[in-house]
Amino acid sequence: MSERPFGSTLSTGSFLAMRKAGFRPLRQVQGSSILSLGWQRSPALALRSSLKPKLIGGGYGSYGTGAQVYLPTGSLAVQQYLNEGVWMELEERTAAYNDVRREAVTRLRDNAREAGAVAVVDVRVRRGRFAHAPHAIEFTAIGTAVASDGLELAEDEAIPLVSLSGGEFWKLYDSGYWPLGIVGGSSVVYVISGYRTKFARLRLSKRSLRNQEYEDYTIGLSEARRRAMGRLRQEAREVAAAGALAIEIAREQREQKDDNLIVTIDVLGNAIAPLEQGAPRGVAYALGLGKA
Amino acid sequence: MSYDPTSVEGIPEHGRERLRRIRESGRFFTSDLSVNEFLLVRQAGFDPLGLVLGSSIYHIGLQLRRWDKNQELDVLTQAMYHARELAMTRMEEEADQLGADGIVGVRLDVGRHAWGGELAEFIAIGTAVKHREGELHRAPSGRPFTSDLSGQDFWTLLSAGYRPVGLVLGNCVYHVAHQNVGRWISRVGRNVEMPNYTQALYDARELAMERMQAEAESLEAEGIVGVDLHERSHGWGSHVIEFVAIGTAIIPTKADHEIATPSLVLNLNDPPPSLK
Numbered sequence: 315m316s317e318r319p320f321g322s323t324l325s326t327g328s329f330l331a332m333r334k335a336g337f338r339p340l341r342q343v344q345g346s347s348i349l350s351l352g353w354q355r356s357p358a359l360a361l362r363s364s365l366k367p368k369l370i371g372g373g374y375g376s377y378g379t380g381a382q383v384y385l386p387t388g389s390l391a392v393q394q395y396l397n398e399g400v401w402m403e404l405e406e407r408t409a410a411y412n413d414v415r416r417e418a419v420t421r422l423r424d425n426a427r428e429a430g431a432v433a434v435v436d437v438r439v440r441r442g443r444f445a446h447a448p449h450a451i452e453f454t455a456i457g458t459a460v461a462s463d464g465l466e467l468a469e470d471e472a473i474p475l476v477s478l479s480g481g482e483f484w485k486l487y488d489s490g491y492w493p494l495g496i497v498g499g500s501s502v503v504y505v506i507s508g509y510r511t512k513f514a515r516l517r518l519s520k521r522s523l524r525n526q527e528y529e530d531y532t533i534g535l536s537e538a539r540r541r542a543m544g545r546l547r548q549e550a551r552e553v554a555a556a557g558a559l560a561i562e563i564a565r566e567q568r569e570q571k572d573d574n575l576i577v578t579i580d581v582l583g584n585a586i587a588p589l590e591q592g593a594p595r596g597v598a599y600a601l602g603l604g605k606a
Numbered sequence: 607m608s609y610d611p612t613s614v615e616g617i618p619e620h621g622r623e624r625l626r627r628i629r630e631s632g633r634f635f636t637s638d639l640s641v642n643e644f645l646l647v648r649q650a651g652f653d654p655l656g657l658v659l660g661s662s663i664y665h666i667g668l669q670l671r672r673w674d675k676n677q678e679l680d681v682l683t684q685a686m687y688h689a690r691e692l693a694m695t696r697m698e699e700e701a702d703q704l705g706a707d708g709i710v711g712v713r714l715d716v717g718r719h720a721w722g723g724e725l726a727e728f729i730a731i732g733t734a735v736k737h738r739e740g741e742l743h744r745a746p747s748g749r750p751f752t753s754d755l756s757g758q759d760f761w762t763l764l765s766a767g768y769r770p771v772g773l774v775l776g777n778c779v780y781h782v783a784h785q786n787v788g789r790w791i792s793r794v795g796r797n798v799e800m801p802n803y804t805q806a807l808y809d810a811r812e813l814a815m816e817r818m819q820a821e822a823e824s825l826e827a828e829g830i831v832g833v834d835l836h837e838r839s840h841g842w843g844s845h846v847i848e849f850v851a852i853g854t855a856i857i858p859t860k861a862d863h864e865i866a867t868p869s870l871v872l873n874l875n876d877p878p879p880s881l882k
Binding site for chain 1 (some may be wrong): 665
């Protein structure tokens with residue numbers, strides 16, 4: 315054999331399953347991007363100053379006696395914001411997380427195309443920050459490029475990247491599905507806490523004695539998740555996927571001053587589409603003979 | 607507690623919009639099922655509809671306790687139960703909006719954060735599924751069924767003539783009494799059982815399981831499978847422990863529960879991630 319030896323992270327079983335499906339591993343390919351986060355103005359400053367309550371009568375320290383009257387610059391909505399809190403998406407941060415992922419995935423695709431691959435399997439993703447560069451975020455994807463004996467991709471067809479193992483790839487292919495690639499979405503949401511939350515978090519305040527839900531945090535978190543999932547769906551729709559499998563949700567919450575919260579949500583999944591051929595196989599019970 | 611299957615109370619406005627879009631667009635689904643689970647859920651005659659989740663960030667109130675007394679900490683127990691229930695109900699409402707029969711692969715996570723001792727985050731997440739032939743598989747109460755079984759277990763259970771009706775849960779937060787000096791001296795240097803410790807853990811475990819059992823009874827289930835009984839200390843110190851019992855309540859769909867004789871195979875699967 316004159317070819318170079320292949321390199322792969324595939325296990326023995328996965329390797330054999332891939333061979334069975336007519337794929338052979340080529341080499342490890344990677345795509346990586348490191349992006350420096352730009353400066354983001356704290357939205358709390360802008361919002362708070364425009365919502366600042368004005369004092370009529372009463373004096374300092376008269377909280378709770380009814381002497382202090384809020385004169386909202388807006389209307390009921392302003393008071394509602396102050397009491398219940400408000401959330402907003404940090405566009406710059408969100409864009410950074412989405413860009414870094416797209417960039418890395420594109421590079422992985424380019425790298426795989428150079429290697430002559432029809433698919434990349436076993437893609438492992440590393441996301442995060444560095445201790446030495448706290449304002450940089452990283453997205454690195456490393457996978458095994460595989461070539462096919464029979465199958466060829468069209469010139470403009472995107473190479474499927476999947477975080478699935480070789481065995482899973484085969485099972486999917488055999489059952490009539492073709493993976494389209496990694497799809498993802500990110501969202502960074504800033505939650506400005508309301509007074510309800512502030513009082514509940516104040517040690518030994520009357521409000522803090524009883525069990526209750528932090529509604530502003532809960533809503534902020536679920537909105538961040540909704541937005542990230544929405545972007546994943548959008549990406550999947552662009553490649554005309556039928557569904558997205560094995561979705562992973564990574565989240566990070568950091569507290570800011572004044573009980574405010576920054577929520578970062580990252581979702582990643584594998585988009586799949588049905589093929590014409592292939593049908594589900596029968597399933598039988600079996601007792602494994604492998605090691606426990 | 608009465609449950610209105612059409613209620614969307616806990617779901618934020620935009621969440622409703624997302625679910626409506628999923629329902630209207632029809633085909634596209636999202637799911638955190640693995641490939642194996644996905645294929646088996648399809649084999650069982652179900653289609654995944656979407657990833658559904660509910661969450662609640664919860665403030666835990668003030669709990670008073672006696673230093674030297676074994677007791678259940680009811681404020682903490684209620685907080686941990688109520689917040690889980692909020693998250694679960696929201697997840698169920700999302701599934702309901704999708705017109706699902708139920709939710710498989712439910713995971714309940716409790717997150718506690720360094721920045722808030724009295725604050726806990728509860729998340730319920732799973733994949734909403736619907737029967738392809740339109741057979742209704744909901745729980746007797748009209749709720750979508752919930753189950754923490756994997757896709758594999760779900761398939762096996764259905765083909766053996768059972769179906770899940772609901773995730774049942776019981777919990778108990780317990781304070782284990784500190785022992786006083788007199789007792790400590792009387793035992794020093796000897797092998798003896800410490801009855802107050804034994805009793806405390808026994809009690810707490812029993813309470814959690816009993817509550818889970820009661821939930822299953824209210825679902826008119828035949829039994830509970832896959833019970834996971836675990837204890838966690840959520841940063842409340844060494845003497846406060848939460849016991850949680852979670853399982854899936856099932857009811858029979860046919861009289862016999864025979865399965866085909868298993869054959870022997872050598873598995874080519876990848877080792878589970880923990881062995882890698």
